[in-house]
Amino acid sequence: MTVASEEPTASAAGWRALFGREYGPVAVTLAAGVALHAVNVYLAATVMPSVVDDIGGAGLYAWATTIFMFASVLGSAAAAALLGARGPRSSYRFAALLLAVGTTVCALAPTMLVLLVGRLVQGIGGGLLFALSYAMVRITLREALWPRAMALVSAMWGVATLVGPALGGICAQFGAWRGAFWGLLPFLLFFGFWGAMRLPKGKAEGATPRIPWASVSLLGLAVLVISAASISSRLAVNAAGLLLAALLLAGWLRRERSATLRLVPATAFGPDARLRFVYLTMALLVLASTVEVYVPYFGQRLQGLGPLAAGYLGAVLAAGWTLGSIACSGMSHRSRTVIGVGPVVSLAGLVGLFFVGPAHSGTVAAIAAVSAGLLALGWGIGMAWPHLLTRVLQLAPDADQDLAGSSVTTVQLTATAFGSALAGTVANVVGFSDRVGTGDLQTTARWMFALFALAPLAAVMTARYARR
Numbered sequence: 001m002t003v004a005s006e007e008p009t010a011s012a013a014g015w016r017a018l019f020g021r022e023y024g025p026v027a028v029t030l031a032a033g034v035a036l037h038a039v040n041v042y043l044a045a046t047v048m049p050s051v052v053d054d055i056g057g058a059g060l061y062a063w064a065t066t067i068f069m070f071a072s073v074l075g076s077a078a079a080a081a082l083l084g085a086r087g088p089r090s091s092y093r094f095a096a097l098l099l100a101v102g103t104t105v106c107a108l109a110p111t112m113l114v115l116l117v118g119r120l121v122q123g124i125g126g127g128l129l130f131a132l133s134y135a136m137v138r139i140t141l142r143e144a145l146w147p148r149a150m151a152l153v154s155a156m157w158g159v160a161t162l163v164g165p166a167l168g169g170i171c172a173q174f175g176a177w178r179g180a181f182w183g184l185l186p187f188l189l190f191f192g193f194w195g196a197m198r199l200p201k202g203k204a205e206g207a208t209p210r211i212p213w214a215s216v217s218l219l220g221l222a223v224l225v226i227s228a229a230s231i232s233s234r235l236a237v238n239a240a241g242l243l244l245a246a247l248l249l250a251g252w253l254r255r256e257r258s259a260t261l262r263l264v265p266a267t268a269f270g271p272d273a274r275l276r277f278v279y280l281t282m283a284l285l286v287l288a289s290t291v292e293v294y295v296p297y298f299g300q301r302l303q304g305l306g307p308l309a310a311g312y313l314g315a316v317l318a319a320g321w322t323l324g325s326i327a328c329s330g331m332s333h334r335s336r337t338v339i340g341v342g343p344v345v346s347l348a349g350l351v352g353l354f355f356v357g358p359a360h361s362g363t364v365a366a367i368a369a370v371s372a373g374l375l376a377l378g379w380g381i382g383m384a385w386p387h388l389l390t391r392v393l394q395l396a397p398d399a400d401q402d403l404a405g406s407s408v409t410t411v412q413l414t415a416t417a418f419g420s421a422l423a424g425t426v427a428n429v430v431g432f433s434d435r436v437g438t439g440d441l442q443t444t445a446r447w448m449f450a451l452f453a454l455a456p457l458a459a460v461m462t463a464r465y466a467r468r
Helices: 024-055 063-077 079-108 112-140 143-173 177-197 213-230 235-258 274-293 295-301 307-328 332-356 364-395 398-430 438-452 454-466
Strands: none
Touching: 024 063, 024 079, 024 112, 024 143, 024 177, 063 079, 063 112, 063 213, 063 398, 079 112, 079 177, 079 398, 112 143, 112 364, 112 398, 143 177, 143 307, 143 364, 213 235, 213 398, 235 398, 274 295, 274 307, 274 332, 274 364, 274 398, 274 438, 274 454, 295 307, 295 364, 295 438, 307 332, 307 364, 332 364, 332 438, 332 454, 364 398, 364 454, 398 438, 438 454
16 A cells, blocks of 8 residues: 655646546545435434434434444544554455445334444444545545645535435435435445445555554543533533543543543544644534524524525535535645644634524525525535545654544544533423424524534634644
């Protein structure tokens, strides 16, 4: 397995070079890896009400997401070891086929328990595929193309936010929720075979990295605990879950600092603080984005939108992330400035949402104002994201490059899980319920946007060190 040579010229760094004959098939394959995982996330969320109506298991409804997120963290954590042991081609194929197996189990599931088994397998395969796609950017492309490639693969979340709900919604509308899962299989098989053939076949020289099971267990358990606790409407359960998850996360960080086998490069714990501030900035920005969990609900109850329109209101954030990534990925010569400005733009978006999000109005002006806030929130994250990812690869030593690539998804998935759980906790503490009134829902929205604005505010500070 060889690392692509660096040709840091302006012409080599453009979109035309990325999608040219030499690198185009590889770029499409890596982007597809993220897209297949991301589409599955939104597709499953869309069809779950229909799943419960058909096979029952309403009491386990939230676990379809919880178990998937838990498994995704485990899969992403194992990506570096798999890549070192099997090489890019075999690793990508294994992950795609594992995701296909889990998808097939979900499509055939006669009960909710069987569906949860399928979601567990899906999560492991999807987490692997997600992490591998980021990690292989360094292996398969020139360094001059890294920012563009990172923008491309991160933009797939925006694409998935449009495709996933559409595919799932159409199938659910016609009473054929299983068809949504079956519809993913041809793409998984195609990229598992044709796409994998575009990638290098050999594996890295030297010792095969092992999976740091102790670190994986601590991190995975922290995600599982906070996700499970957020389901409860009791404050004591939420508080206990947050405390226990924080203790497990602290134990994981302590383990990472001293362990030989770890999930993030050792440089993150050394005297040079830049890499850990890059990770912290990334985690805070992802945390801020998880307010989108409740945006569709607010859209229906406060702005008077229908289910489909409210779902796509939530997609505005992902669209902003995608557009910001694409628009700013070519600004490598100003990457430090972009990293510093991104959190400011996201903070402005959340401050705007604090004022306009809770408004009980279905007017075009109100919906446009909410959309503008979501767009700014996503744009700020997207504009900084490719450059933060590139910084991780640049700051990590050569020996930890595979680990650096997979660590990005470990941080992103963990922050997403914690953010989603925190959003649920905030909603439950404020008084969110099935029978919540308009006034209480407005209070929930106001608290949600206010508290989550603290994340990009903190990112403004950490970005100062991350961009040095």
